[in-house]
Amino acid sequence: MKYILLLFISVCSIALPAQEMNWKEHEKAGDEMLAKGKFAEAADHYEMAWQDKSSKKELLSKAAETYWLIRDYRKAGELYKELLNESDFPLSGLYYGRSLKQLGQYQKARTTFEDVLSNYKEDDERLVKTIVRKEIKGCGLAQQWSKLEDQENKLEFLSGINTGSNEFAPLPFSDDILYYSSTESGDAKILRTQKSNGRFANPVVPKLPRTPGGHFCNGTFTPDNERFYFTVCQGDEGWKGQDTKCNLYVTMRENNGWSVPQSMRDYVKMDGTTVTHPFVYHEGDTEILYFSSDRSGGKGGLDIWYMTRQIAGKDIDFTYPVNAGRKINTIGDDITPFYNQAQQKFYFSSNGHVNIGGFDIFVVEGTQSEWGDAKNLEKPYNSSADDYYFAQTPSGASSFFTSNRTFGSKKTNTTDDDLFFFGQEGAVEMAAVVSGKVFDKDRQQALTDVEVAIYEKVDDGLKRLLESKVFSNGQYEFPILPEREFLIEATKDGYADASFEFNTFQSNGNDPGRALYLEKGKLVSQAPKRPSTNTVPTTTTKTPTNTATTNPPARNTTSSTTNTNTPPRVVNTPSTKPSTNQTLTSTSTPPRQEEIVSRNNSNAGTSTNTNTTFTSPPVVQRTSPSVSTTSTSRKTSTYQAGNTYTNSRYKKDGVTTNAPRHSGVYFKVQLSVVIDYDLEAASFSSMQEMGRLDTEFIIEKGWTRVLLADFFDLEQARTIMDKARLMGYPEAFIVRYKDGYRKN
Secondary structure, three states, X not given: OHHHHOOOOOOOOOOOOHHHOOHHHHHHHHHHHHHOOOHHHHHHHHHHHHHHOOOOHHHHHHHHHHHHHOOOHHHHHHHHHHOOOOOOOOOHHHHHHHHHHHOOOHHHHHHHHHHHHHHOOOOOHHHHHHHHHHHHHHHHHHHHHOOOOOOHHHXXXXXXXXXXXXXXXEEEOOOOEEEEEEOOOOOXXXXXXXXXXXXXXXXEOOOOOOOOOOEEEEEEEOOXXXXXXXXXXXXXXXXXXXXXXXXXXXXXEEOOEEOOOEEOOOOOOOOOOOEEEEEEEEEOOEEEEEEEEOOOOOOOOOEEEEEEEEOOOOOOOOOOOEEOOOOOOOOOOEEEEEEEOOOOEEEEEEOOOOOOOOOEEEXXXXXXXXXXXXXXXXXXXXOOOOEEEEEEOOOOOEEEEXXXXXXXXXXXXXXXXXXXXXXXXXXXXXXXXXXXXXXXXXXXXXXXXXXXXXXXXXXXXOEEEEEEEEEOOOEEEEEEOOOOEEEEEEEOOOEOOEEEEEEOOOOOOOEOOOOEEEOEOXXXXXXXXXXXXXXXXXXXXXXXXXXXXXXXOOOOXXXXXXXXXXXXXXXXXXXXXXXXXXXXXXXXXXXXXXXXXXXXXXXXXXXXOOOOEEEOOOOEEEOOOOOOOOOOOOOOEEEOOOOEEEEOOOOOOEEEEOOOOOOOEEEEEEEEEEOOOOOOOOOOHHHHHOOEEEEEEEOOOOEEEEEEEEEOOHHHHHHHHHHHHHOOOOOOEEEEEEOOEEOO
């Protein structure tokens, strides 16, 4: 996993000359630089420490590993070679071979790997030899492909975009507009560029909502451009490699802009893991989101996962993540998903499948977790270096990817990532065009610098953006395919949007289109908004953004009183002990757990109103589950008349909760019901190791249920229930939920 978590590390030089420091000071300085994510300085300090104290081979190992982290394969290989005969470093042969392989020295690498295969006798012999056999196969493939016609001359190094820092995560919005991520300013951010006269212009920063702190990159927006998913990585002190963690966020279209970003639910990012590289598409009425994560239950390091939601829903809840399966995921790292829905081809990068470098780009055919065998894209997409972030333009006419390979005189090192462009052969031919002109309705004059977008209408009336461009003279033109339905929409600041629909079922020839008349000073239409194609952002720019980070993101601290990301960790007392934290706010007392079970059983089948809504009574001050997770003090909340809450199993008891809702059946374990709770009390602290603590506040009675959540397997829920009973909650029981509603 260390590869992808260290993709974007700037190469810096040493500030202090060697003669001013002894080996101990160099080692200490190296440790400090490593902790700050300054790996180039750390590597140089470790190497100088070893040169001063050559008997300490651990310094040599530290230097070799750190050079490997910044992908200086030459230096790493030189130092690993020095460790080949050192019994304390038995994996040096594997790492030396990998350094040679990533330098493109395949025959030397193959000989080294074969030596490791013959002589390695450590406890992990079986695993290491499995890895080495794959490396030998990779060297063989590379030697075989080197005899084939080299297509590297068809690649384009994007000189106007690439810098000495890292450029990565290309997101083609159209054939002419590209979003991507860059660390040129020191932290990761999203940039946008548009092709003009065959070249991409200087990039600009699109206007997108930012979360506080962290690195902002690796994004994907939905086909209707109503949502944008991205990652935010922690980075207060710069990139920190394995110590940096990322999380998924989402922002949604509202009025003329984007909503405040929200982090995804806690069941997406488990504690201590990273979640990144989102890719989203629509299939019928379902939204499918793929991402990379090292969450538990995977096949190895970073795996590719997916989850789904109904497009019509307005919340951010998805189904529980599902692993994409063994056809894609390996014991290594599998990352950067991209799906061509029309061709049903899924592209990703992996260092666990047989490859010719580090990360290679692969393709499988199928849908969701049902895939064929992975196929290597071969050259020129793959090289002896790392190749990832494959993405195609909407027309399929060309593709982009990221690589740290050398490229003639334009790129002479492997320590930073750059963007590459490749025009595909066999792309879909656009045999016809639709064209027309956009006018000011009142003046009957052609509008200048007007934005026009073309959508394809797909299932159930949904629209998929194909291309959006700014036309300087108001004359638009788009390539189209036969037997399709389309929508053309024109937008200009200060005017109401205008659109029309047409199809190509009856004709394979050009569609003359029609004139569009925009009315000035009117309210804009309610048609779905899309990212702006203006090259210079303004306060009214409507631009979609790429914001996924390849490094770990900071957690969102923004909370909502009705739907927070993390349910509060409510502390109260097991039912077998009197609570010292309960302050009665009602003349009634909370029922014992067995009374709740009895009531549920006695009411079974009698309630006719399990999914209705309840309007709260006049203002009442009570402790509630609507508390910030950033505070450990006792909180209270005011329920305002007129707010609506989902009704629970109890026929007359309105219940509010900030727990996430999932599709389908899942389970929670109810621990107890209390009148009041204190977030600083310790009685539930031990239970937090077993799951997330949820609360459900019964408004009319002023009681709070406390539950462990969520469990998508009944046997797992039973195991947790049994443990809870042994840990002081003898009356704990399982509660079944379906589509977010409590069923018992």
